[in-house]
Amino acid sequence: MTEQIPHPMSPQDCLVAIMVAVSASDENIRTAELVKIEGAVNMLPVFAGYDIDRTRRVSQIVFDLFEQEDGLDALFGLIRDNLPERLNETAYALACDVAAADGALAESELRLLEEIRYELSIDRLHAAAIERGARARHTT
Template identity: 75%
Template sequence: MTHDTANLSPQDALVAIMISVSMSDDNVRTSELVAIQQAVNYLPIFADYDVSRIKVVSRITADLFEEEEGLDALFGIVRAALPEHLYETAYALACDVAAADGALYQPELRLLEEIRYELKIDRLHAAAIERGARARHLAE
């Protein structure tokens, strides 16, 4: 990988988590991209975020997904860039992206489980976050 990952911001780390969930099943859906864009456009954590960084972070994430130990590297980068108090925010954003198309696929579920583990999200908190995402993305 030729990208400089040492200077990723906490917002970049959040974007990387969202992108990784979208990419997890090898089918990046429009609804997932819209969910990412809406989060970046409207959430206070992204108020001063340079949206042109999304392309950079997308490329880094895609490159990591092609590496044998890329997921481990991604989590290392995320933990290095993201303050611990934003771990639940990262998980909530991941759940929103996973739920954006109205269906959860096995690769997404496995990645969400890995995110919970890597970011040490308490199971009870994770369940509440998941329930909120499900409620926000119900079609009817």
């Protein structure tokens, strides 16, 4: 059984969990992805006042869940329970940025992004705009 965080996951924990999940989805967490996650947590207003030390604990929960057969479903259950709907598009944008950070999208990352779109009920047109923005920001 996964060791629980001392208190329920905050919305920010959910955002971190989604970013870590995308990074880990191809079983190769790249430095560019870690830098993107750290930069988001350090710079974005949604993370104002967030305890950066929680990122390690949240990351461990994601890794533990990924080792379980229904871990992805459990992760999405935690996110649905703790992420306010108003942050769903923010979560998807962060996921896209992490996926694009290393300049290549693995098939597993694309599948996870598709699952995130579905689980967070991201409108297809909005998703396309978010994806296009991530592509534009990460073009070399």
